[in-house]
Amino acid sequence: MSTIIVTGASSGIGRATAELFLANGWTVGLLARRGNALAEVAETNQKAVPLVADVTDPKAVQESFDTFLQKTGRLDVLFNNAGVFAPGGAIDEIALDDWYQTVNVNLNGMFLAARAAFAAMRKQAPQGGRIINNGSIAAHVPRPNSVHYTATKHAITGLTRSLSLDGRDLGIACGQIDIGNARTPMVQGLNDAATAAGRDPDPSMAVEDAAKSVLHMAELPLEANVQFMTVMATTMPYIGRG
Numbered sequence: 001m002s003t004i005i006v007t008g009a010s011s012g013i014g015r016a017t018a019e020l021f022l023a024n025g026w027t028v029g030l031l032a033r034r035g036n037a038l039a040e041v042a043e044t045n046q047k048a049v050p051l052v053a054d055v056t057d058p059k060a061v062q063e064s065f066d067t068f069l070q071k072t073g074r075l076d077v078l079f080n081n082a083g084v085f086a087p088g089g090a091i092d093e094i095a096l097d098d099w100y101q102t103v104n105v106n107l108n109g110m111f112l113a114a115r116a117a118f119a120a121m122r123k124q125a126p127q128g129g130r131i132i133n134n135g136s137i138a139a140h141v142p143r144p145n146s147v148h149y150t151a152t153k154h155a156i157t158g159l160t161r162s163l164s165l166d167g168r169d170l171g172i173a174c175g176q177i178d179i180g181n182a183r184t185p186m187v188q189g190l191n192d193a194a195t196a197a198g199r200d201p202d203p204s205m206a207v208e209d210a211a212k213s214v215l216h217m218a219e220l221p222l223e224a225n226v227q228f229m230t231v232m233a234t235t236m237p238y239i240g241r242g
Contacts, residue, residue, distance in 0.1 A: 003072045004218065005029035005065065007055055007113050008082030010037035012184035013134065017079055017211040022047055024215065029068040031055070031113075032082070055082045055109030065116040074124050077218045078117035080110045081134040083152075085186050088145035099148045106152035107159075114163060114174075121172045128171025130225075132217050133160045137180040137230070137238055143190075143202075164227065173225040175217055180232025182210040203233040 004021055008014035010032035021028050022045045030038045031051040038050035049068055053060035069075060084105045086098035114131055121129035137143075139157045142150035156176065163174035181187050181204040191201035213231045220226065232238055 001027055001072070001074075002076050002218075003027045003029070003068075003074055004077040004079060005031055005051070005068055005075060005113075005117070006079045006081060007031045007109070008134075009041070010034040012186060013179065013182055013207055013210050014079070014081045015041065016182075016207040017081065017214050018048070020208070020211040020215055021218070027072055029064070029072075031061075031064050055113055056104045058112055061109075061112045062116050065120060069120055075117060075120045075129055077130045077132065078113060079132050079134070079214055079218070080113050080117075082109050082113070083134065083136075085146075085149050085190070088149070090145060091147045093145075094148055102148040102152055106149070107155050110156060110159060114159065118163065118167065118172060121167075122170050126171070128222055129173075130218060130220075130222065131163055131167075131172065131174040132214060133163075133174065133176045135160070135176045135178040135228075137178055137232060137236070139176070139178050140230075141238065160228075164225070171222055173222055175226045176228050177210075177213055177217065177226075178228065178230045178232075179210045179213075180230070180236045180238055181205065182207040202237075203235040205231075205233040 004026055006014050006018045009018045009030035018028050018030055027047045029049045029051050033054050035052040042048040042050050051064035053064040086102050133156050135156050136153040138150045139153040160176040181202050183204045194201045217226045
């Protein structure tokens, strides 16, 4: 039995990934705040384990991991995915509350989930596992007016590198997937805003193709690791942006 916890599993990339792993026979912990959305997934698959929690709440995150481990006995993979994109603007236009929310979800939330996963993987027998962090194209180059989001995604790259190094002797692999404009509600909102402002929306790709890339990373034996993967809409202005 292969097991994974997916954070941010109630919608977007997280939900598409959770559903793909379930279709491939994995036992999947669905961690997100919206219990109704998690229940929709769990209704159709007995291997889905709803874990209702806010990733910014340390106690709730740890309790969710404990609940999953009590049910499965092991955690093979964490897809550390939960994130937000708060209203953008130049740095002096971004509300401080939006800055704090972005840091709290995108960085603190990923830290807390990785911390719980690392501890579980370190203690279990056989030792080890895999953590896959959801970075972003913004972990490399920003889109305009996104200093809050971009700063957190650059921080995730540092988190990935540190976990990869610290987990090396413990059999814990850590990699990062940087996804460019999968068609999710978040990307649709950004494209709607671009259209309203008279700009062309960014190219996008099917969210299912992002999920397939996560599955590829997760299914590798622990002796192999995708350290960084970029999967994006082919015509995105990523190459040569700047």
